Amino acid sequence: MQTINNYIDENKERFLDELFGLLRIPSISSVKSHKPDMYRAAEYWKDLLLSSGADKAEIYETDGNP
Template sequence: MDDLKTYIADNQQRFLDELFELIRIPSISSESKHRPDMYRAAEQWKKILLDGGADKAVVMETAGNPVTYGEKVLDASYPTVLVYGHMDVMPVDPLNLWDTDF
């Protein structure tokens, strides 16, 4: 457990930088004008996965928006673990419900 805590502490700034870089992308999937941003977000996830040690990461086309798939195989006999996350965000409207401009 100490190794994990040390790893997190040693990489905290990188983790924050990756997060902030992602959330700066206006990947609003419900607005067609942001379709290019969905690809930017997918490519950013691909970069994060590869930089994080994934053996493989690809951006894949779908009938809708792109998805990013990555894998890391330590040993084929180990159980498979799936991690799923959204890379799209909610539209900003209605603006009057926001507490800040950020």
């Protein structure tokens, strides 16, 4: 458990920066004018996953909002 706690402590600022970066995107799905922002938020997650070592991350567009 100490290893996990150390990892969290060592990466806390990065975790917060990533979270706040996402929260700055006004991606409220019930507001139609935010559709481009929803896509931008999806791109943010995709890029974050890939930069974190994910082998693959894709965005699937749908007819409606999430």
